[in-house]
Every structure is written in structure tokens, then in C-alpha cells.
Amino acid sequence: MSTRGSAEPFDFDGDYGGDYEYIARTVIPGYLSTFRQALALLRGRVGPGPRVLVVGAGTGIELVTFKTAEPAWRLTGVDPSRQMIEIARHRIREAGMEAGVEPGVEAGVEAGVGAGVGAAVRLVHGHVSDVEEEGFDAATCFNVMHFLPDDGAKQSLLRDIARRLAPGAPFLLFELHGDRSGPRFDELFSAWSRYWEIHGMGEAARAAFRAKIDEGIHWASEARILELLAGAGFEDAWRYYRALLYGGWISRRAR
Ligand SMILES: C[S@@+](CC[C@H](N)C(=O)[O-])C[C@H]1O[C@@H](n2cnc3c(N)ncnc32)[C@H](O)[C@@H]1O
Numbered sequence: 034m035s036t037r038g039s040a041e042p043f044d045f046d047g048d049y050g051g052d053y054e055y056i057a058r059t060v061i062p063g064y065l066s067t068f069r070q071a072l073a074l075l076r077g078r079v080g081p082g083p084r085v086l087v088v089g090a091g092t093g094i095e096l097v098t099f100k101t102a103e104p105a106w107r108l109t110g111v112d113p114s115r116q117m118i119e120i121a122r123h124r125i126r127e128a129g130m131e132a133g134v135e136p137g138v139e140a141g142v143e144a145g146v147g148a149g150v151g152a153a154v155r156l157v158h159g160h161v162s163d164v165e166e167e168g169f170d171a172a173t174c175f176n177v178m179h180f181l182p183d184d185g186a187k188q189s190l191l192r193d194i195a196r197r198l199a200p201g202a203p204f205l206l207f208e209l210h211g212d213r214s215g216p217r218f219d220e221l222f223s224a225w226s227r228y229w230e231i232h233g234m235g236e237a238a239r240a241a242f243r244a245k246i247d248e249g250i251h252w253a254s255e256a257r258i259l260e261l262l263a264g265a266g267f268e269d270a271w272r273y274y275r276a277l278l279y280g281g282w283i284s285r286r287a288r
Contacts, residue, residue: 042249043180045091045114049245053117054092057176059232060225060242062276067175068098070274071205074283075171078203081105083170088161088194089177093121096154097128111157111164118158125154132156161193168199175207182251183261191265198286204267207274207281212254225277255280 043049049056058064075085082105087095090110099106112118118134125132131153157164172194181187194204211218229239253261255272258280262270267284274281 042245045112046116050114050116050120054094056242059234060229061176061279062228065094065098067207067274067279067281068095070281071095071173071175071207072099072102074205074273075099075173075203076103078285079106079170082107084109084166084168086111086161086164086169086172086194086197088172088174088190090121090156091117091176093124093132093154095173095175096121097124097130100125100130100154101128107155108153109155109157109164109166109169111159111161113158113160115158118156121156125156130154134158161190161197164197167197169197169202170199171203171205172198173205173207175205177208178206179209179250179252183253183257187251187253187261188264191261191267195266195286200286200288202286204262204284204286205281206258206262206284207279208258209250209252209278210255210258210280211252211278212256213252215254221278228277258282 041047045053061067075083079085084107085099087099087108087110090096090112093110096108096110100108110121112121122132122134133154134156135158174190174194178187178190181190191206198204211221226239226243229242234242259270259282262282262284266287268287270282270284272280272282
């Protein structure tokens, strides 16, 4: 997935990015709850004042959920989409928090926005590989990896995250998953599309969203996700959440 050209099915720098949170609330079962579950799991695994890396910061919903509940947590959100970084920055400031943006992919674009280091919530405009710090105490990656092909891109993302974590640090991964040739995939997919309808998505919007899914989601089975996590240096991975085709896994960086 490119996060820039508007010809992409999921153009986070275009209309899709602007509408993203409305769509997410419509199609992701328990969307808001997933961040509170993450908070609950992380609270049990981190010490005071942890440095937490939020990969694919999107609209800033995770950052604001975490920071509101845990003001002492030191948060860094990273996202390659300039539009999403701007939406996140706006949302963080609306919540009464200071957001500093650091340039990443397009160095200089954010010049004048403010220094990220020292801000209450730090935003890095770029990829995980642009985050210079290491030794984070925890990381999350919600609704990101399913956009990446399994041609090395999924594995690289997880490796880049693992490299930035302290040994033993928890990592939460949440995304669409499924074995397309497996016995339950079609039933789950049909139920998922009925869920969109139940949440008020009209017929034309459902057809358009289905076309985006067909083109832009790179499905991986749970077995493959566990293999990718192990290949990136995460251990003790297990699924803590499942709703239709969405799953959440908790693991920790190998010591
Ligand atoms: C579907 S949104 C998820 C946002 C938020 N985590 C949530 O669950 O609502 C995906 C976000 O990941 C970002 N993204 C895409 N590719 C990425 C990558 N390789 N590394 C980090 N973020 C990426 C997109 O720009 C977008 O903001």
C-alpha cells in the first residue's frame, strides 16, 4: 500500500484518510473498545512512565486514549501519511495535550510545527525505520499490517518495531486476518459485510468498500501472523481478541 497516491484503494492522504475514523467505527467490531483493551493489557505489563511507540498513529485515537488515562506515559506515534499526522496533531491538541511533529519521510515538510522531543505526545511523520530512538517499553500496531503484502513488507514492519523495543517489552498487534481457503473464511466475510449493513452502510458504500478490501487487503492466516511475529524476534505470542475477521495478539520482544 502506498500511503500517498489517491489511486490506491486505501489512500490515507486522500478521501479515505479523511473519512477513516467514521468508516472504522462502522466496520471494526468494538473499535473504541479495542484501544481500551490495549490500555488494560499494557497497564499490566509496563512500569511507571513507559515510553510507548504507536505504529500507524492514524487519527491519534490510540494516543489520546492512552494519554488521557495514563498522563505519565511518554508516547510516540509514527505514520507515513501527512494527512493522518495532521489529523492526529489536531485531535491531540483538541484533547488539551501538546503535540510535537518531527519530520520523517518528507524532511522539512513539518518545519515550524514544533520540536517533537519533549512534547507530551510526539508524532513522527515517516515509517518506523525513521524513528531514531530505541529501547521503547511497549508498542502497538493497530490496523496497519493487513495493508502490506506478504512479500517481505509485513516481516520488515515487525522487525523494525522489534528493533525499537527493549528486551521483554510488550507488543500488541491488531488486524484483519484469515485463511482465505479455510473452511470459515467465507462465512465470516459474509457476516462481516452484514455487520457493515447493520451499522448503517448503504448498498453502494458496501460495494465500494468491498472493492477496496479485495484490492488492498493482504490477508494472512493466524498461523502466518504467529510465524511473522516469531521471525521478527517476538516471543510468547497469543491471541487475546477475536471478532469476525479481526484479531488482536499480544507478545513480547525476545530477551
Ligand atoms: C487503518 S489506519 C489505522 C490507524 C489507527 N492505528 C487505528 O487503528 O485507528 C492505518 C494507518 O497506518 C498508516 N500506515 C500505513 N503504512 C504504514 C507503515 N508501513 N508504517 C506505519 N504506519 C503505516 C496509514 O497512513 C494510516 O494512518
